[in-house]
Amino acid sequence: METENSLLDAAARAGWLYYVGGMTQDQIATELGVSRQRAQRLVSKAMAEGLIRVRLDHKIGRCLELEAQLVRHYGLQRARVAPDLGAGAEPARATAATAATLLESFLARAEPQTIAVGTGRALSAMVGEIVPQRNDRHRIVSLIGNIAPDGAASFYDVIMLLADRLHAPHYPMPAPLISETPEERAMFHALRPVQTVANLARKADVYFVGIGQMDETAPLFKDGFITRSQLADMQAKGAVGEIVGGVYGAEGRYIETPISALVGGVRIEPGHSVPVVGVAAGQTKVAAIRAALKGRIINSLVTDEPTAAALLA
Amino acid sequence: METENSLLDAAARAGWLYYVGGMTQDQIATELGVSRQRAQRLVSKAMAEGLIRVRLDHKIGRCLELEAQLVRHYGLQRARVAPDLGAGAEPARATAATAATLLESFLARAEPQTIAVGTGRALSAMVGEIVPQRNDRHRIVSLIGNIAPDGAASFYDVIMLLADRLHAPHYPMPAPLISETPEERAMFHALRPVQTVANLARKADVYFVGIGQMDETAPLFKDGFITRSQLADMQAKGAVGEIVGGVYGAEGRYIETPISALVGGVRIEPGHSVPVVGVAAGQTKVAAIRAALKGRIINSLVTDEPTAAALLA
DNA sequence: TCGCCGCATGAATAATTACTCACGCGATGG
DNA sequence: CCATCGCGTGAGTAATTATTCATGCGGCGA
Numbered sequence: 001m002e003t004e005n006s007l008l009d010a011a012a013r014a015g016w017l018y019y020v021g022g023m024t025q026d027q028i029a030t031e032l033g034v035s036r037q038r039a040q041r042l043v044s045k046a047m048a049e050g051l052i053r054v055r056l057d058h059k060i061g062r063c064l065e066l067e068a069q070l071v072r073h074y075g076l077q078r079a080r081v082a083p084d085l086g087a088g089a090e091p092a093r094a095t096a097a098t099a100a101t102l103l104e105s106f107l108a109r110a111e112p113q114t115i116a117v118g119t120g121r122a123l124s125a126m127v128g129e130i131v132p133q134r135n136d137r138h139r140i141v142s143l144i145g146n147i148a149p150d151g152a153a154s155f156y157d158v159i160m161l162l163a164d165r166l167h168a169p170h171y172p173m174p175a176p177l178i179s180e181t182p183e184e185r186a187m188f189h190a191l192r193p194v195q196t197v198a199n200l201a202r203k204a205d206v207y208f209v210g211i212g213q214m215d216e217t218a219p220l221f222k223d224g225f226i227t228r229s230q231l232a233d234m235q236a237k238g239a240v241g242e243i244v245g246g247v248y249g250a251e252g253r254y255i256e257t258p259i260s261a262l263v264g265g266v267r268i269e270p271g272h273s274v275p276v277v278g279v280a281a282g283q284t285k286v287a288a289i290r291a292a293l294k295g296r297i298i299n300s301l302v303t304d305e306p307t308a309a310a311l312l313a
Numbered sequence: 314m315e316t317e318n319s320l321l322d323a324a325a326r327a328g329w330l331y332y333v334g335g336m337t338q339d340q341i342a343t344e345l346g347v348s349r350q351r352a353q354r355l356v357s358k359a360m361a362e363g364l365i366r367v368r369l370d371h372k373i374g375r376c377l378e379l380e381a382q383l384v385r386h387y388g389l390q391r392a393r394v395a396p397d398l399g400a401g402a403e404p405a406r407a408t409a410a411t412a413a414t415l416l417e418s419f420l421a422r423a424e425p426q427t428i429a430v431g432t433g434r435a436l437s438a439m440v441g442e443i444v445p446q447r448n449d450r451h452r453i454v455s456l457i458g459n460i461a462p463d464g465a466a467s468f469y470d471v472i473m474l475l476a477d478r479l480h481a482p483h484y485p486m487p488a489p490l491i492s493e494t495p496e497e498r499a500m501f502h503a504l505r506p507v508q509t510v511a512n513l514a515r516k517a518d519v520y521f522v523g524i525g526q527m528d529e530t531a532p533l534f535k536d537g538f539i540t541r542s543q544l545a546d547m548q549a550k551g552a553v554g555e556i557v558g559g560v561y562g563a564e565g566r567y568i569e570t571p572i573s574a575l576v577g578g579v580r581i582e583p584g585h586s587v588p589v590v591g592v593a594a595g596q597t598k599v600a601a602i603r604a605a606l607k608g609r610i611i612n613s614l615v616t617d618e619p620t621a622a623a624l625l626a
Numbered sequence: 627t628c629g630c631c632g633c634a635t636g637a638a639t640a641a642t643t644a645c646t647c648a649c650g651c652g653a654t655g656g
Numbered sequence: 657c658c659a660t661c662g663c664g665t666g667a668g669t670a671a672t673t674a675t676t677c678a679t680g681c682g683g684c685g686a
Binding site for chain 1 (some may be wrong): 321
Binding site for chain 4 (some may be wrong): 349
């Protein structure tokens with residue numbers, strides 16, 4: 001622990017000298033009295049550990065334009081468009097920093113906020129960009145059960161990561177994301193802790209949710225929460241997207257399916273007055289995002305440039 | 314204006330791809346359809362124009378800033394600011410690990426170093442944080458007699474502890490810290506071993522010293538080296554601090570007092586070119602530290618966060 | 627219109643950074 | 657106590673980035 005800490009300290013120092021001080025790694029090595037290689041490793045560690053945080057302080061004209069158009073076209077409260085990272089990159093990478101900045105603007109508020117979060121890669125990446133801080137006046141509450149079919153806590157467990165970074169009180173939902181049977185779901189929902197969390201979630205001051213597509217690459221399916229035939233069934237009923245387990249059609253209206261009775265989350269009702277921020281990007285998600293916007297399930301959006309362009313096409 | 318703007322946009326985009334996307338300038342060039350050199354120039358411009366803001370997300374980020382300010386404000390060779398340990402903790406605790414790291418960076422040098430050390434709680438705590446090692450190419454030399462008025466070796470006997478941890482040759486000064494009479498002092502200083510050590514100390518490659526305040530809590534007084542009336546006398550002459558027994562005023566100029574003729578140490582002359590590292594922290598020591606910095610008795614400082622802030626206030 | 631100036635460009639090259647590898651040290655477990 | 661494993665280290669090297677320099681293009685005044 002002690003050596004761990006001093007290692008990070010050294011990394012932070014090296015990173016500071018490199019990125020802020022603009023020194024070469026050679027100079028840093030001399031300054032710190034270590035070898036050049038070690039200086040390099042420290043700098044790279046500072047980056048890898050996320051000690052160094054980079055943000056873009058310039059709104060690229062095109063992104064600004066897309067944001068304004070999104071707000072106007074879909075009647076949003078706010079929109080953020082991250083510059084394109086290029087074809088190869090994971091879309092979540094692009095939105096992560098931008099979404100983190102938006103979340104931080106809520107965290108900066110003096111009044112205690114109840115912040116409800118969903119799950120997924122996009123939110124997970126966002127949390128990775130949040131600056132660690134001591135910020136215990138806000139509460140983090142989970143919108144959705146995080147127990148996977150095999151009983152393990154989900155890999156993309158956003159709430160724990162976020163609470164860890166903020167040292168904030170947090171309320172995970174101790175229930176399966178999708179139960180085996182309606183009875184199992186009812187049983188979980190009868191539990192006091194589950195009800196407490198659900199009630200808290202329904203009164204949140206701001207929501208951050210991912211958006212799942214319902215094509216063959218659907219996260220629900222890919223991550224093993226539903227079977228291929230269940231997916232096909234929902235597709236047949238017109239499903240195009242999913243938010244915290246709630247499946248909806250092309251107009252953003254929730255669709256009732258056999259699965260609906262098994263979902264252990266707090267469904268986001270359309271037309272919320274508080275910010276409901278969808279964080280999603282990628283060609284495959286365009287239909288799902290558009291539907292969520294149309295149905296006013298979300299009223300704020302963080303996405304990337306090509307996705308924004310597609311949404312407006 | 315338009316071209317200006319699109320230039321900045323391009324720079325911002327290149328910077329985003331480079332720092333957030335982690336792409337090489339080659340890839341960026343391909344992505345943006347420009348030459349590699351142009352991509353490089355755009356990235357560099359993004360930095361120069363401050364389009365990309367880099368921040369350090371680590372508790373020592375604030376410390377690093379304070380260090381930079383201390384170096385600038387007082388013209389220091391180097392400064393280290395340890396993170397605050399909270400109100401309750403002994404200030405020496407905070408500086409110990411940081412000072413030890415600094416000392417170790419000197420120990421790591423291949424060329425043999427002569428390392429001169431003073432005494433005091435801060436240095437004692439520092440030595441406690443030094444990792445034991447077999448490092449006999451350096452020499453440790455004492456700057457100050459370590460015989461207390463009662464004849465016992467001082468409790469805070471830094472040099473023995475340090476030499477023990479390093480297995481390095483060491484040269485304690487076999488003389489009283491403060492003699493009873495000028496004659497006694499002269500007698501000790503006539504001794505060959507004392508002269509040898511003093512000569513060695515004057516040619517040291519690096520100095521580590523504590524800094525004593527001269528208020529009612531003065532270490533010299535608390536540890537019984539001087540009487541209350543002697544303290545009062547020095548205070549009346551404007552004494553605010555003390556380094557290896559040398560007492561100085563608010564501007565960091567040494568003050569001659571009856572005690573001066575009794576001190577059995579090697580006075581640190583101002584304006585040394587080799588590192589003279591003061592290790593000290595605590596509200597009570599601020600005036601003493603500031604004076605030592607002003608008078609250039611020390612040219613490097615290890616302190617803690619609140620003390621650094623006070624020194625810059 | 628011509629010539630000059632300044633600046634952007636890409637080639638070449640220097641500097642810096644990242645990676646690979648073999649080694650050694652200390653921890654771990656039989 | 658000794659063999660083994662894993663990790664950190666520095667040397668060497670590949671990759672990447674920064675700088676320098678010669679060139680050419682376009683604007684501007686004569």
